[in-house]
Amino acid sequence: AQSVAQPEDQVNVAEGNPLTVKCTYSVSGNPYLFWYVQYPNRGLQFLLKYITGDNLVKGSYGFEAEFNKSQTSFHLKKPSALVSDSALYFCAVRDGQAGTALIFGKGTTLSVSS
Amino acid sequence: NAGVTQTPKFQVLKTGQSMTLQCAQDMNHEYMSWYRQDPGMGLRLIHYSVGAGITDQGEVPNGYNVSRSTTEDFPLRLLSAAPSQTSVYFCASRTGPALANSPLHFGNGTRLTVT
Numbered sequence: 001a002q003s004v005a006q007p008e009d010q011v012n013v014a015e016g017n018p019l020t021v022k023c024t025y026s027v028s029g030n031p032y033l034f035w036y037v038q039y040p041n042r043g044l045q046f047l048l049k050y051i052t053g054d055n056l057v058k059g060s061y062g063f064e065a066e067f068n069k070s071q072t073s074f075h076l077k078k079p080s081a082l083v084s085d086s087a088l089y090f091c092a093v094r095d096g097q098a099g100t101a102l103i104f105g106k107g108t109t110l111s112v113s114s
Numbered sequence: 115n116a117g118v119t120q121t122p123k124f125q126v127l128k129t130g131q132s133m134t135l136q137c138a139q140d141m142n143h144e145y146m147s148w149y150r151q152d153p154g155m156g157l158r159l160i161h162y163s164v165g166a167g168i169t170d171q172g173e174v175p176n177g178y179n180v181s182r183s184t185t186e187d188f189p190l191r192l193l194s195a196a197p198s199q200t201s202v203y204f205c206a207s208r209t210g211p212a213l214a215n216s217p218l219h220f221g222n223g224t225r226l227t228v229t
Contacts, residue, residue, distance in 0.1 A: 009154075032215050043118075043204055043220030044157075051215045090156065094215075100145070100164055101172055102218060106156035 002027045004093050004105035012111045013081045021076040021108045023091030030096040033074040035065055038088040038107075047089075050074060051096070061085070081112045116140050120205050120221035127195040127228045135190040135224050137205030145208045146188040147172070147218070148180065150201040157204065163188055164211075195228045202226070 003026045013019045025031055032051055036044040048059025055067045065076045074091060091105045121136045139146065147162035149172075159172030163182040177199060179191040188207075192199060202225050206218040 006156075034217060036218075036220075041222075043222045044206075044218070045220070046217040049215065049217055096215065100170075101147070101159050101162055103159070103173075104149075104157040106154060 002093050002095055002101075002103045004091050004103055006089075006091055006105035006108045008108050009106075010109045010111065012113065015083050015112055015114050016080050019078050019081045019085070019110065019112070021089050021091075021110060023074045023076065023105060024072050025074060025091070025093040026072065027093055027095045029098055031072075031074075032094040032096045033065075033067065034092040034094075034102065035059065035063070035074075035076050036090045036092065036104075038090065044090060047076070081110075083112050083114050086110055086112045118205055118207055118219050118221035120203075120224050122224060123222070125224060125226050127192075127226065129195060129197060129228060131195050132191070132193050133195065135192075135203055135205075135226070137188045137190065137221060138186050139188075139205075139207045139219070140186065141207065141209065141219065142185060143207035143209050143219070144185070144211065145214075146182065147206050148178070148188070148190045149204045149206065150174065150199075151204060151223075152201050160190065160203075195226075197228045200226060200228045 034049045035047040050067045058064045118139045148160040149157040161180040163169045205221045208216045210216045
């Protein structure tokens with residue numbers, strides 16, 4: 001069975017500082033990994049994905065994520081946080097060989113202070 | 115280009131009432147799915163469909179029915195609403211066959227309250 005863990009309910013950073021939102025996963029086959037962002041009263045928006053290849057994936061709004069197979073992690077990062085990055089972030093995983101359904105973590109609230 | 119459209123945006127039901135949450139997409143996506151979002155629980159998959167005429171259960175299917183008669187539409191039915199079904203419901207779709215790696219496109223959600 002697939003599962004995703006986001007160990008932090010909330011991450012607080014100051015504007016201009018680097019940010020990291022953590023994600024670990026469990027899947028039987030090769031993982032398809034995704035990050036989504038949700039702003040208040042809106043649906044989720046796709047940020048980036050890892051399917052295969054380079055372990056560092058770049059996505060929208062200056063975000064990137066690093067895939068680490070040995071640690072089964074896919075942490076979201078940004079070199080310099082903006083106040084407008086404040087939102088709810090979700091990590092999600094699918095089994096690339098056998099799973100059609102995308103399983104989400106519980107989400108991490110990112111708060112960027114000015 | 116409307117993307118994924120969900121109606122209604124808000125709904126209040128009494129326990130035992132039935133209703134259908136509508137979801138339509140205009141991107142010719144084969145895969146469609148329904149999630150519910152609850153505080154501290156993240157998004158949990160209710161039902162999904164890999165194409166017209168094909169549906170399957172997700173993590174939390176009890177109390178919900180779905181059908182997929184066309185590629186565009188994927189309605190979610192609550193036959194007898196319960197307070198435990200108070201939640202925000204999201205419909206999402208993606209292109210490609212069942213095992214494709216394309217990302218999900220989400221609607222803006224339906225906020226349902228059952229009293």
